[in-house]
Amino acid sequence: MTGLSNRRAWGRFRDDQRGGVIIIAAIALPALVIGAGVTIDYGLATRDRVIMQAAADATAIAAARELSNGHLTDQRLIEVVNGFANRQLEAHDLKVGNAITARITNSNRSVEVNIARPMRNSFPGLLPTMSSGIGVNATATVVGNQKICVVALDSASSEAIYIKSNSWLTAQDCNVYSNSKSPTGVKSDSGIRVTAKLMCSAGGYSGSGEFIARKLVDCPPVDDPLIGRPAPPAEACKAQKLSVIDKGSANARHVLTPGTYCGGLFIGGNSVVKFEAGTYIIKDGPLVVDSNADIRGEYVGFYLQGEKTTFQFLSNAKVVLDAPKDGPLAGLLFFEDRTVTAGREHMIKSNFVSNLTGTMYLSRGTLVVDATNEVAQQSAFTLIVVKKLYLSANPKLVVKSDYRSSAVPVPKGLGPLGGDPVLSQ
Template sequence: MISKLRNAARAFACLLAATHGTVAVSMAVGAPVLLGAVGVASDFAVFTMKKNKLQSAADAAALAAARELSVVASGSGSAAKASASLSGGGPIEAIARTYVATALPDATTTTTGVTVDGAKGAVQVTLSDAWHPFFAHFLGADITPIVVDARAELVGESKVCVIALKPTGAGALSMTKNAHLEGKGCSVYSNSTNSQGISLSTGSSITADLVCSAGGVLNKGAPSGTPVLTDCPPMPDPLASRKGPTVGACNYSMTIINKKTVTLSPGVYCGGITVMNGSNVTFSPGNYIIKDGPFIVKDTSKIKGKNVAFYLTGLLSLIQFFDNATIDLSGAEDGVMAGLLFFEDPSSTVLRVHNIRASNAFNLTGTIYLPKGNLMVDPAAAVAQQSAYTAIIVNKLTVDNGPSLVLNTNYGGTSVPVPDGIRASADVVLSE
């Protein structure tokens, strides 16, 4: 189509050249020729603008639809299995069409075609716009409709180790002061569409199968790590539909363990739990509801527990692990909290800050789910390095002050199940 417009422009130019030296030709003849040349050039500019806009819409729609395909695949255990079951469209096609409609709200002459290729795990979006150029049309240049294609495919499969859910603002995922994040065999996502959605300061790095930002990345001199892909589709919260345990009446109030060795039982801990002054606490298997108070472990105190989960609800229900405390916890193996280690009430207010600053927080097996909270990890020591697996889904994640946050994916090394949407997700790329 572009060549046809160029040919039309050349035809006008030749006609103009033929008339240039002929004194007998009046300005009445020359003026329309000049006007036509300008008109064809105008058609060419409009054509280019329209095609670029259509291509951007098609690319975004294909990526978004394929990303949804990868999320469905993660719940099915196999990208091929899920994509095959969705061949023919359905919700995947609807997502693509919605993206096109959002990107081109006034495109009344545009038609959308969507093909879901189950065998290859791909989505193809074709846009056709029946634009009618004014001048090129009179020349008989057949340059309409404008047609663009975009094809996005699932490439490989990667487990999820971090999702920063914050949709806007700088530093949804922030690495500062020589901090390092290592995702072993998994992917790291920032959903912020800000141009600085991921922030890497001097000496900091992220190493993972995939590091993806819905916006951009601010690199202030970080050493080589995994290159950050930008403008990725936001990763949907795979735990958005999870329901927390029933919160009943208080079983315990203002629980403070001071210079003691004790075993605690599951229940509702109103006013929180504080472990201090070298205490040793063992948590019996079950669910612990931390209500209207913090969960504090500090100085040289130690806590441990297997098949345990902590639900944080109400005012000031925050994780606060400090100093040289030792944290050795493995999440729930069954029940409503299965797969979870920490679960923040989704109705909590935003901007609450949870702190893992303990220098011996070596085992955090399970999923840390803080959909409204900001998680600060900064003990200047390795964190979670002995966990079979750790997945972090939070509003905002900051790794600060030189720690190494190690997120393993040895799912077979623990009885803690992996929630749907975390075990595997296919990477999405534009193939055409």
């Protein structure tokens, strides 16, 4: 009887599966919880990424708008970006854990904003934290009608731009920048006049004079906009230490053709010279246009190669030059060898240098304008990128920005700058 009872009890236990269901459910529950948590976390991550991207976009535009106003220091960039981005994120309950960074790029035309944060964890201690986190970025670029027309690249000199005595610098509808962080990076004397939309110094100003411009300090330096521009290819010498003296006339100019002029090129006496369109490499000697010489060149560019190569326009020399439309020096009137010793002087001493349409790129040298009259006043536009700019005595350097009236191209990185920020794709 006892055996029968035991068999019946065992049968009931074998047929009753309720205990097994409970055991299986207990085993499966953690996996179900983890799966639900992962689903929730990735859903939140998707939502957070959308919010973060919108915040990054809006923040980049806000910072670029500050940049378009011409005054966005590193400190101000941090203030603008952190304040704006955090307000956007806090409005969507993303208050903590945000890593926000920003930088100015593209020769001071763009602001890049990055926002990162860890993924949310619905069950801390149970689910592993996603170490990769969430990251978004946005770049806003200033586009519109602002223009850079003068840049002094020297970052340390006490006189990156020196405007002396009664000199005038007139930058028509464009901006002048000094990269020097010295408190006297821009130096001036009484009697000077600077006219520009914006005069911006990374450091400060010393001296006196009249500034008809929005005058700012602590400006972010302008990266060399032509640093990636390659030098023209080397060629065999076309001439050695060529001197052109007492040749040509107003009705029959003496003609020079493109090529490499080794040992320099001297144009003197009463010579009246025409440069045919193209690239002129002046190598291991100066380019000198002496008193009473008269030169003209349409679509010509000069590459100044070697330690001894500078240009000099001396008193009463008449100079009318337009940079090339195309070729290795497209847009460049002068291009200084980047390997030479810094500090060499390129001189404009003549009162009759009326047209210099194009870009003067002298990244290692000082452009000295020591005339007593207007210089470059008939140019369609003149862009100046130099290590230093020095206006001596009382010249009136006129830097125009009428790009549309000339076929000479404006090199990338110069010319029109921002007004309205737009998101870059």
